[in-house]
Amino acid sequence: MSRYSMRLRIKRTYELEGRQIGTDRKLKRHFYNTLKIKVDGRPEDAVVNVGDYIIIESDDDDNPYVAQLLKLFCDETRKVKKALVQWYVHYCEVPKNKKKLLGRAPHPQEIFYYNDPSCDSEVDAETILGKVEVKHIKVEAPFPETQTNNTLYVKLSWDTKTFKAIDMGLTKPWDTVTTPPKQGTQSPVVESPKSPPPSASSQRGPALRALPTPDPTVMRRASSTSSYTSRTMSTGKIRSREAESIHSASKLSASKLLSEKRRGRATSGPAVRKKLELSSPGKLIEEEMLSKLMDEELAKKVSSPTKTIELSISLVPLMDPRKSRRQEDEEEEAFPLEPLQSPDQPTAATLDSQDTTRDLHGPSDDEFVEEGVTRISAKTPQRKATPRRSNLRGPSRTPSRRKDLSSAFREPSLGVLEEAEHEHSPAEPAATPRSKRKSAQLVSGKILKQLDLLNDQEVDSDGGEEDLFVPSKIDLQSSSDEDGMNGSDDELVSRKSRRVSSSQTPRSTDKRRSSTRTPRKTPSKKAPPPAARTPRRATPSIPTRTLPARNPDNVLEEARARLHVSSVPESLPCREQEFQDIYNFVESKVIDGTGGCMYISGVPGTGKTATVHEVIRCLQQSAVQDEIPHFHFIEINGMKMTDPHQAYVQILQKLSNQKATADHAASLLEKRFSNPAPKKETTVLLVDELDLLWTRKQNVMYNLFDWPTRRHARLVVLTIANTMDLPERIMINRVASRLGLTRMSFQPYTFKQLQQIITSRLNRVKAFEEDALQLVSRKVAALSGDARRCLDICRRATEICEFSGGKQNGARLVGMSHVMEVLNEMFSSSYVTAIRCSSVQEQLFLRAVIAEFRRLGLEEATFQQVFVQHQALCRVEGLQPICVSEGLAVCQRLGACRLLLLEPSGLDLLLRVRLNVSQDDVLYALKAD
């Protein structure tokens, strides 16, 4: 799903920070305490300390790896930053067959201490995504009730064999410390799009805490003047063009700057950008807006509450601003309840709200535009909410921020806010105007009081708010279903009324408009299947039969069933050596956790694919018995795809069940295999019919052979093709070189091997005479050594035997005569028979062709020339000559059978004729007649 993949696209820069705490001379490592992660579009960095729990990029975007950071170090050049970690595994990472060992249903938030010495505990620091909260719980203790999905719990350890209680000595002392600041300073990436709950709490938190103590400095700042005009202009620019706005950031207020940055981050979700563009209210004239507002208002009253809620919820990645929005709405809603509320504050339903809101916020027009600015900022993740709110009740908000700064490290929920403040600080003066403007309003005092009241209210509404977030957590795509999960009806109603009240202010309308549009975008981006796509999800299957398949009921039928190529033999005889070689190769790679390529060649029907499958089966068996580590087996076949680049799609799909276009799949796979994040399983990839993957630039082959050479890929590639010298013939040097020299060629089977194959397949079913078997195997060995052919011949022989024997006795043996018949049927050229069976004139025509060839001394003649000969021959034979049309028809008939080779017709008499059979064959066939 897109939550994390969104994150993957973000560029991060990593910096080791703090004092160098030690150096390992031998290994040439410098140890550090802290890692700072700078993320593009985030003004401030996430800091990860040694001992923190971290999440590490994995190939499954939904389940990043969890680990505890033990050491941070870099090499001499300081370019390669590494981290030593203690792994934790999710339940889903436990091999399937071991899952039952847990003996209970896993808690969704549960992870296991991963105790496997063989696992590479050194990761590239650049794969660290951020922090996560992990709590150790006693085995017997129940899982705590959680509202958030951000905390993970550890009860047991997993050592690839069993689940055990954790030896507390193993864990570091800091494990047990809950990490509130971490929560706050957690990598922004993690917190903003992925985990709404903490953001929710962080949003609410400051508001609650902030209210009591208005900071005089802020008040002062708020009352200072600022130029609205410049800001509004730049705002307009932002609205119209995002890219531009980044450049004009200097002109923006701090909050805008902030929002810009965040938006930069958020743009990884394309929906966001769209939304921003859509939401720009700049072009709307006020009257229009007003009328629109009224319309919407009316519409809203008519429409069911769910609808609006749905709209508001569907913006999942941007949940937080919306959330804050709602909070505001809530707050606003609270106003009318409040006796201190300004008298002109409308009740929810009044239509003159436009004016009143403006009264509330200040009458000036630039004020109105300013609202637009804040609205934009509100769209980006939650921290924007903060300035936004401060916007509304500037004086009251700002102090809270001040306070947050100080308390940031004490309280987890404040962390985010602290961060926001952090972002703010450079552009502090720009931020002031807003609050100043607010403070200029007369109502500010009242608002303050209202906010006081709000404290209580918010506490009350917590439950509902929490509900709001649940769906977004669960599924980004199913936004439309969410209101169903939102809880009680009155909750919905109340929310609706909030909506309504807020809708009266111009900005909220705007906002809603944006939200009405975004959902439309979002599903198309994220939810893969709109109507036409649904069939993709269809499970492919052939209808089942109405009657059960009959089982073979006599010896010959039994033999036939066993001799079918498709029947899986108990073992593969005659390929022991090859089997052993491949087995050793793959096993060693799997055990070492390295990668490699192998090229297997051999003519068709020599058991290449079967042997590889057998190897994999054996390896998987021993993996089940824990003799070797588990691995993932994927098979692709060049013939079973429409285009070489489909290989990427198929590999990706089999690897992680994702669907992507070829290009995207290629980049995902590239990332996956080149990524230093540890793979706990080796992947064994079988590429059948390799030659079909040839492209002009050979990039598919290049990638396939390049990935195993990557250090972290853990990829074993087995390739199969028919020709021994394929690498030399079709591959350019850099591809052939990567394929390496681990090659194996399957020789065609000898007659003894073929005989053994048949015998082992028959497995004591007595259906063949010994001689008959030998005849078959010798014949096939002499021709091609193709085991398939051999089996097919035997199968056909049983049929012939059965027919010739009639129904009376089922216990007949297939004898020489039957086999001979089959061999005749399959190997004799049909040309001679065809010539013998053709009509008189056709035979005559063939003779005429030969006669004409002899006359001309060439192997080609025109129809006209042959026809003259033909007529002469007719007279010799005493037949009445045929006319040209008939002669041409005869010629075309012979051409259709490919006894003659003809030019594409239309040339009539000038048609050139060649023989497709040797003249001797023709003469032989005709003479015997």
Add this chain to the structure above:
Amino acid sequence: MSKRKSRETHMLLGECLSQVWMLLPRLWECCCFRHLLELLRRTAVHGESNSVLIVGPRGSGKTMLLSYVLRELLEEKDVNKNVLQVHLNGLLQTDDRIALKEITRQLNLENVVGDKVFGSFAENLAFLLEALKKGNRSSSRPVFFILDEFDLFAHHKNQTLLYNLLDVSQSAQAPVAVVGLTCRLDVLELLEKRVKSRFSHRQIHLLSALTFRQYLEVVCTQLSLPSDFPDSRFSEEWNNSKLTEDKSVEDVLQKHFNISKDFRSLHVLLLLALSRVTTSSPAIQPTDLVEARRLCAADYKANILHGLSILELCLIIAMKHLNEIYEGEPFNFQMVYNEFKKFISRKSRSIHNFEKPVVMKAFEHLQQLELVKPMEASTTKIQREYQLMKLLLDHSQIMESLQRYPQCPTDVKQWAASAFA
């Protein structure tokens, strides 16, 4: 009475065709028919995958054999409703993309909505393969893939479709029977070696080794009415007419047999004869058959010559002479015109001296009739008079049609016989 007769006589057309159905099993009962029937039955009943090719010249009854086998097979209780059929034709499914869509449509897989198949080529292939892979011998319904014009499928890119179908037939997936119909004897050489290896090499050759006696019997059977014909008196009369014993009929049939043994052309011949049956002569007469044969054997080019003007005919004759003089080398209009002029100047009692443009027009008409053909397609550079041409008529055709040309001037005839006459 006469009315009823006429109705019944017209019914014969349909009857005649449907007779073939009754006839065929007798022809192939010996080997091919049973082979194919057993093969398909095993797929249907035992879930054994198979592949087979039916090879035979055009008109030898490949499709008919198959449809008869299928009909017979589907009458069996444990086969009926237990199999799926997919019919493809190489002339219709000209590439794998179309073929795949057609297969998915006919199998009615789940990515089919109505008549439309969704998804790209790659998705369809993956989907179909997945579907077939999920099946197994015992539980999934057998699928008969019938590929008409099998050789054309071998020309598809990489032979992906054939490879996959044959691969399924050679592996433990959903049971399939791949039946290919083709008239090319060298069809196996078209297959790539890995595709070929997966093919079971069963070929059923439909080559009729009929003798003329057997052929006559077939004709008799074809022309006799079944016993359950409604009007018994009429059918008796009809069946008692000893048509094939007539010498001229035998001659006609012998000639036809010499040219082609296939039953399709025989049908055409008999149908032509049958269509001459009227209520006034309610039986096929030998003359009908002779006339039908004449129609069949007519040379279409000679027929065209009959409709030409004398001038055009003269040009043809001039060209014939040029062909003789220059031994088949191409000629141009100017040469033909000169030849024609020579003829006129020497002795033209009946032919006027035509203007050159008129002759040119006549020449162009011949070109439109494709009796003469330009050597090169590009006509832009060379003047029309000098463009090299070839005559698409045989010497014998010209002479024959001259013989039968109505009121052909004798001097023209003489000129045709010899250039210097």
